[in-house]
Structure formats: C-alpha cells, structure tokens
Amino acid sequence: MLLRDATVGIVGLGLMGGSLGLALDGKVARRLGADVDEAAATRAVAGGAIDEAMTEAQLAARADLVVLAIPVRRMLERIPVIAEQLRDGAILTDVGSTKSDICAAFDVLPERISAIGGHPMCGREVSGIDAADGTLYVGARWVLVPTQRTDHLADALVGELVQAVGADVIEARREDHDRAVATASHLAYVSAQALVGSLGNADGVTDGLAGHLAATGFAGATRLAGGNVDVWLDILLTNREHVRESIGLFSAQLADFAALLDDEESLRRVLEAGRVANA
Amino acid sequence: MLLRDATVGIVGLGLMGGSLGLALDGKVARRLGADVDEAAATRAVAGGAIDEAMTEAQLAARADLVVLAIPVRRMLERIPVIAEQLRDGAILTDVGSTKSDICAAFDVLPERISAIGGHPMCGREVSGIDAADGTLYVGARWVLVPTQRTDHLADALVGELVQAVGADVIEARREDHDRAVATASHLAYVSAQALVGSLGNADGVTDGLAGHLAATGFAGATRLAGGNVDVWLDILLTNREHVRESIGLFSAQLADFAALLDDEESLRRVLEAGRVANA
Numbered sequence: 162m163l164l165r166d167a168t169v170g171i172v173g174l175g176l177m178g179g180s181l182g183l184a185l186d187g188k189v190a191r192r193l194g195a196d197v198d199e200a201a202a203t204r205a206v207a208g209g210a211i212d213e214a215m216t217e218a219q220l221a222a223r224a225d226l227v228v229l230a231i232p233v234r235r236m237l238e239r240i241p242v243i244a245e246q247l248r249d250g251a252i253l254t255d256v257g258s259t260k261s262d263i264c265a266a267f268d269v270l271p272e273r274i275s276a277i278g279g280h281p282m283c284g285r286e287v288s289g290i291d292a293a294d295g296t297l298y299v300g301a302r303w304v305l306v307p308t309q310r311t312d313h314l315a316d317a318l319v320g321e322l323v324q325a326v327g328a329d330v331i332e333a334r335r336e337d338h339d340r341a342v343a344t345a346s347h348l349a350y351v352s353a354q355a356l357v358g359s360l361g362n363a364d365g366v367t368d369g370l371a372g373h374l375a376a377t378g379f380a381g382a383t384r385l386a387g388g389n390v391d392v393w394l395d396i397l398l399t400n401r402e403h404v405r406e407s408i409g410l411f412s413a414q415l416a417d418f419a420a421l422l423d424d425e426e427s428l429r430r431v432l433e434a435g436r437v438a439n440a
Numbered sequence: 441m442l443l444r445d446a447t448v449g450i451v452g453l454g455l456m457g458g459s460l461g462l463a464l465d466g467k468v469a470r471r472l473g474a475d476v477d478e479a480a481a482t483r484a485v486a487g488g489a490i491d492e493a494m495t496e497a498q499l500a501a502r503a504d505l506v507v508l509a510i511p512v513r514r515m516l517e518r519i520p521v522i523a524e525q526l527r528d529g530a531i532l533t534d535v536g537s538t539k540s541d542i543c544a545a546f547d548v549l550p551e552r553i554s555a556i557g558g559h560p561m562c563g564r565e566v567s568g569i570d571a572a573d574g575t576l577y578v579g580a581r582w583v584l585v586p587t588q589r590t591d592h593l594a595d596a597l598v599g600e601l602v603q604a605v606g607a608d609v610i611e612a613r614r615e616d617h618d619r620a621v622a623t624a625s626h627l628a629y630v631s632a633q634a635l636v637g638s639l640g641n642a643d644g645v646t647d648g649l650a651g652h653l654a655a656t657g658f659a660g661a662t663r664l665a666g667g668n669v670d671v672w673l674d675i676l677l678t679n680r681e682h683v684r685e686s687i688g689l690f691s692a693q694l695a696d697f698a699a700l701l702d703d704e705e706s707l708r709r710v711l712e713a714g715r716v717a718n719a
Contacts, residue, residue, distance in 0.1 A: 282655040302653060333649060341650040344642035349661040352631055354714040355693040361717055362689060363623035370612060371620040374581060376561040378664050382628040385657050386718040390711045394704065401701045408698045410641055412691050414634040419687045422680045425673070432669045435633040438640055439665040 162225060162314070164321040166190050170224030172217055172239070174198075174205040175389075176285060177256050178230030179293025182210035184326035186295065195220045201290045210293055221246035226318055228279075229255035233263065233395040240266045249273045252315045254322075256281055258342065258392075259399040260306045260335040268309035275315035278306035278335065280342075281328055286387040299327035306335045343403035348411055350393055351404065353386040441504060441593070443600040445469050449503030451496055451518070453477075453484040454668075455564060456535050457509030458572030461489035463605035465574065474499045480569045489572055500525035505597055507558075508534035512542065512674040519545040528552045531594045533601075535560055537621065537671075538678040539585045539614040547588035554594035557585035557614065559621075560607055565666040578606035585614045622682035627690055629672055630683065632665040 169189045171178045174196040182192050186209060194211030196202040202214035221227060221243045229236045229243075236257055247253065253276040257263050260278045267276035283301035285292060303323040305316070323330050333341070360379070363371035397404055421428040448468045450457045453475040461471050465488060473490030475481040481493035500506060500522045508515045508522075515536055526532065532555040536542050539557045546555035562580035564571060582602040584595070602609050612620075639658070642650035676683055700707040 282653050284655075284657060301655065304653065331652065337646055337649055338653075341642060341646040341653050344638050345650045345654040345658055348638060349635060349658045351694065351697050352635060353661055353718075354711060355690055355697060356628060356631060357714045357718045358693045358710075359623050359627060359686065359690045362693075363620060363686070367616055367620040370616055371624045373610065374561050374583065374617075374620050375624040376563070376580065378563060379624055379628045381660050381663050382632055383718050384660050386714050388715070390708060390715055393711060394708055397701060397707070398704060405698050405701055407638065407642070408694050411634055411638045412694050414637045414641075415630065415687050415691050415694075418630050418634060419684050422676060422684055425677060428676070429669060429673055431637075432633060432672060435636045435665050436667070436669055439632075439636045439662050 162318060164189055164318060164325055167225040167318065168193060168223055169322070170195070170220040170227045171211060172220065172227060172229050172243070173231035174201050174210065174290050175230065176288045176290075176292045176297070177281070178228070179205055179208070179210045179290040180295060180297035181228060181230065181256070181326065183208075183293055183295030184298055185322070188325045193220045193224055204290050205293075208290065208293065210290065217243060218246050221251075222248065224251060226252045226254070226322070228322075229253070229257070232392050233257045233259055233399050235395070237262055237266055240270070244270050244274055247274055250275070252276070252318055254279045254315070254319045258346065258396045260304070260338045262399045264306055264308045264335045270310050272310070274310060275312050276308055276310040277315045277319050278308060279319060279323075280304040280306070280338065281323075282346075284388070286384055288389040288392070296327070301328045302331050303328040304331050304333050304338055306333060306338055339400050340403050343400055343407040344410075347396060347400060347404050348407045350385045350388060351397070351408060352411065353383045356383050357386045441597060443468055443597060443604055446504040446597065447472060447502055448601070449474070449499040449506045450490060451499065451506060451508050451522070452510035453480050453489065453569050454509065455567045455569075455571045455576070456560070457507070458484055458487070458489045458569040459574060459576035460507060460509060460535070460605065462487075462572055462574030463577055464601070467604045472499045472503055483569050484572075487569065487572065489569065496522060497525050500530075501527065503530060505531045505533070505601070507601075508532070508536070511671050512536040512538055512678050514674070516541055516545055519549070523549050523553055526553055529554070531555070531597055533558045533594070533598045537625065537675045539583070539617045541678045543585055543587045543614045549589050551589070553589060554591050555587055555589040556594045556598050557587060558598060558602075559583040559585070559617065560602075561625075563667070565663055567668040567671070575606070580607045581610050582607040583610050583612050583617055585612060585617055618679050619682050622679055622686040623689075626675060626679060626683045627686045629664045629667060630676070630687060631690065632662045635662050636665045
C-alpha cells in the first residue's frame with residue numbers, strides 16, 4: 162500500500178497529532194481523527210487538520226494506518242483496546258517520546274496487526290490543536306524503532322509518512338533511543354524546571370531582585386519548562402531510570418564546574434570546549 | 441551637565457560598547473572610542489558606533505563621562521590607570537556583569553572623580569563590534585550601584601544615559617546584585633555548559649545517537665554556552681562564592697527532581713508550579 166491510497170487515523174489531536182494532520186493534507190486518501198475532547202476534534206476539522214472526526218473505535222475500524230499522538234501512559238492503556246478494533250493488516254505507530262514501554266506493548270499485539278514505534282524529534286512549548294502547525298516536522302529527525310510486530314509493510318508505509326511530512330528517518334533500538342533522549346531531551350526539561358525553581362528561591366533571598374534581573378538569556382534557558390505537564394510527567398515516569406542516571410551525571414558536571422572556580426586554566430579549557438561543542 | 445552636551449568615551453568596542461555607541465548616536469555631543477584591537481576601533485568608526493577612535497589615555501583626557509565595556513578583570517586593572525588620566529569632575533561608569541569588585545575599585549578613586557557602577561541586563565551569544573546593535577539596550581533593565589564616589593551628578597548623568605538608550609534604571613546594592621545575578625544569569629550559563637558536557641558524555645555512550653537526537657529544545661536550553669569565554673570567565677571568577685552557592689542550590693533542586701520520580705503527585709505539583717512561574 163502506498164501512502165496516497167491510505168486512510169490514516171490520528172488518535173489525539175493536540176500539537177503533535179494536529180500538526181501531523183495538517184502536514185498530511187493532500188498526501189493521503191483520507192485523514193480521520195479522534196480526541197477525547199470533542200471541541201478539539203471539531204476545531205481540528207474546522208482548521209483542516211483532519212477530514213473527519215469520530216470516536217477512537219470508529220477510527221480504528223476504518224483506518225489502514227493509525228498514529229497514536231496522546232501522552233505515553235495513555236497510549237499504554239489504549240493500545241490493547243484499539244488493537245481489538247483494528248482491521249486485519251492494519252498498521253499501528255505512535256509519536257511518543259519514550260519507546261521501551263510502548264514497543265513492549267506493540268510486541269504483544271495480535272499477529273494480524275503490524276506495529277512500529279516512532280518518535281519525531283520536535284515540539285513546541287505550546288500545546289493543543291490551536292497550536293498545530295503543518296511545518297512542525299519539516300527538517301526534524303523521526304526515530305523509528307522496530308518491534309516484534311514490525312514487518313516490511315509497516316516499515317515502508319510509516320517511513321513514507323515520515324518523509325511526506327518533511328522529516329528524516331533514523332532507525333534505533335528502543336533502549337538506545339531512551340538512553341539518548343534522557344540527556345538530549347528529558348534532562349534539558351528537568352534542568353529548565355530546576356533553574357526556574359532556583360530563581361524562585363533566589364527571588365526570596367533577594368527580595369524579588371533575582372526575578373527582576375532575569376533577562377532574555379534566562380528565558381531562553383528555561384523555555385522548555387513551559388511544556389505540557391501531562392506529557393512531560395508521562396515521559397519522565399516511563400524513562401525513570403535513564404532520567405535519574407542522566408540527572409546524576411549532570412550533577413557531577415555541575416560539581417566539576419564549582420570545583421574549577423578555583424582552577425582558572427582548567428575552567429577556561431572546559432568552557433572553550435563547551436562553546437565549540439555547542440556551536 | 442546634560443547628556444546632550446557630554447563627550448562620552450567608551451573603552452572597549454565589542455558587542456556591549458559598540459551597541460552603546462550606536463544607541464547614543466545623536467544623543468551626546470561626541471562619542472570617543474578606544475579598543476586594544478585597532479581594527480575593531482576602525483570598524484567602530486566606519487560602522488557609526490563612535491565619532492572618533494583614539495588611545496585609552498587620549499580618551500580619558502577628553503571625556504566628560506567614560507563607560508568601561510571590557511571584561512571585568514581587565515576593568516579592575518585599568519580603573520586606577522584611567523583614573524589618573526581623567527579630568528577633574530569626570531564621571532566613570534561601567535557595564536560589567538559583577539559589581540562588588542568593580543565598585544570596590546571605584547570606592548578608592550581620587551575624590552576629584554565621580555563613579556557609579558552599572559550593569560545592563562541584556563546580551564547576545566555573539567560578540568565583537570560586528571555584532572553591535574543600536575537596539576540592544578531597548579527595554580532592558582540597567583542596574584546602577586552606588587559607590588563611595590557616587591554623587592548627584594554621576595547618578596543623574598548616567599541615569600540619563602540609561603534612559604537615552606531605551607533601558608530602565610534599577611538601583612541595587614552591589615552585594616544584592618551579585619547574589620541575584622549568580623542565579624538569574626551566571627547559573628543559567630553554567631547549566632548550559634554542563635548540559636553541553638552531559639550531551640557529549642551521552643554521545644559517547646550511545647555511539648553518537650544522543651547528539652543526533654538533540655533538537656531545537658536542547659539548542660535553546662544551551663544557547664548561552666556559546667557566549668564569549670573571556671567575558672564569562674571574568675564573571676564567574678569575580679562572583680565565585682555566589683556562583684558556587686547557586687550551583688549548590690541548583691544541584692539540590694535536581695536531587696529533589698530525581699527523588700520525585702518515585703512520587704508522581706508531588707512531581708506533578710512541582711512541574712505545574714515551575715510551568716506557571718516560568719510563564
């Protein structure tokens with residue numbers, strides 16, 4: 162099956178699902194959408210993100226390819242339910258930010274269903290259908306993670322979908338993915354949150370001066386802290402061990418910096434290396 | 441003396457000094473500039489950031505108001521030298537990011553000179569005269585810190601300069617300023633550098649995958665790590681104790697997050713509070 166002949170169902174019409182719908186406009190046979198928030202589903206139709214809104218069960222019964230775009234732990238609840246409603250030969254994928262638990266749920270699906278894990282490496286600090294943007298995926302890397310239910314058809318069709326929205330496929334194993342994003346993504350969120358907390362404390366000690374003096378640099382460093390809490394809670398809790406390890410290594414780096422404040426030449430070398438690595 | 445009648449000398453024609461010169465165009469009688477890099481001084485004249493380039497000694501002998509815009513520790517070296525060359529009644533200020541050491545150097549200047557510490561809360565991750573921008577200070581907060589040599593004239597003229605470039609004056613004591621910026625600014629830089637270091641480590645463990653998966657969110661969180669190392673080294677080393685304290689409190693916040701990964705409801709509350717505080 163080619164993408165242009167496929168009926169694609171998107172479960173969850175927030176930022177990620179809505180943007181996917183917009184990006185697939187004209188590239189698939191039909192875009193179905195379901196969301197527990199009926200008002201969001203209505204706006205998704207009105208905004209052109211999907212062709213038709215319906216219940217999750219109706220969507221599962223009609224779609225050739227279903228993309229799950231809901232928080233990770235909600236996916237884990239819905240995967241077995243949706244699987245019962247899917248047609249023989251249907252393909253299931255997701256856009257969740259952690260992959261071990263989701264791929265384990267895909268592994269045990271009935272053999273009549275194909276499934277491959279997915280994670281597009283992009284996002285915004287805004288959420289909801291009203292923030293959807295058809296260019297969100299352009300230029301992003303989209304990790305595909307094989308499962309026990311991944312066959313050539315699933316790999317090919319989902320790969321075609323990724324390319325159709327302007328993203329680039331990277332194949333990775335679930336374990337490698339989760340370890341890598343614990344630092345490349347989840348740690349950056351935790352750090353932003355801890356910076357916000359630190360500023361709040363400093364604000365108390367300085368009678369409001371610290372908050373008053375926080376400028377654009379601070380705002381940029383903490384922008385991720387504005388992300389959707391439900392989404393992030395699910396990410397952190399389904400990648401707990403890697404996140405904890407990553408926080409530990411980050412704290413060790415910070416302790417190194419504190420120690421280097423007494424060793425100017427070494428501090429200079431580390432800062433120069435960081436500047437170059439970040440360029 | 442009013443600003444429009446003043447000859448203003450800017451020592452250091454990098455991002456901050458060059459931007460100041462551009463912002464003062466048409467608002468002062470004459471803009472003099474000095475930089476140890478003669479090519480930078482020539483470009484500052486060509487780009488309209490100053491009216492005339494000269495040596496620091498020549499500038500000090502002619503200016504009514506001298507603004508130091510060089511790294512903090514270089515200021516500490518130059519302040520006593522420049523002071524000898526200043527005319528009676530001349531006013532000295534600076535744009536350095538830490539204030540205790542600079543204000544202590546201002547305190548002991550000859551009584552024939554007025555001096556007030558300054559710190560505009562803005563910047564970029566680019567440096568040098570070619571990055572100068574006449575709108576850099578618009579809307580920024582500019583801290584003014586009194587010293588033993590601050591009189592009404594210095595306070596009024598420097599305050600007028602701050603407003604002339606579009607910034608807002610905040611008065612603060614040196615100690616309060618340094619404590620506040622240790623978190624509001626310096627910690628954000630250290631955190632960005634430590635995130636870059638963590639990604640490098642994760643990259644090693646994941647065979648390059650972590651770096652490959654770092655997306656726009658990570659780039660935003662680490663943007664500060666691209667700042668000028670000479671400038672930052674001077675900032676960190678002249679605010680060492682507050683920065684160290686701030687790193688310690690930040691590490692404690694991170695340890696709290698790691699612990700809360702086992703306490704979902706508390707983690708949710710903390711993340712929601714951080715999201716709101718950052719809005």
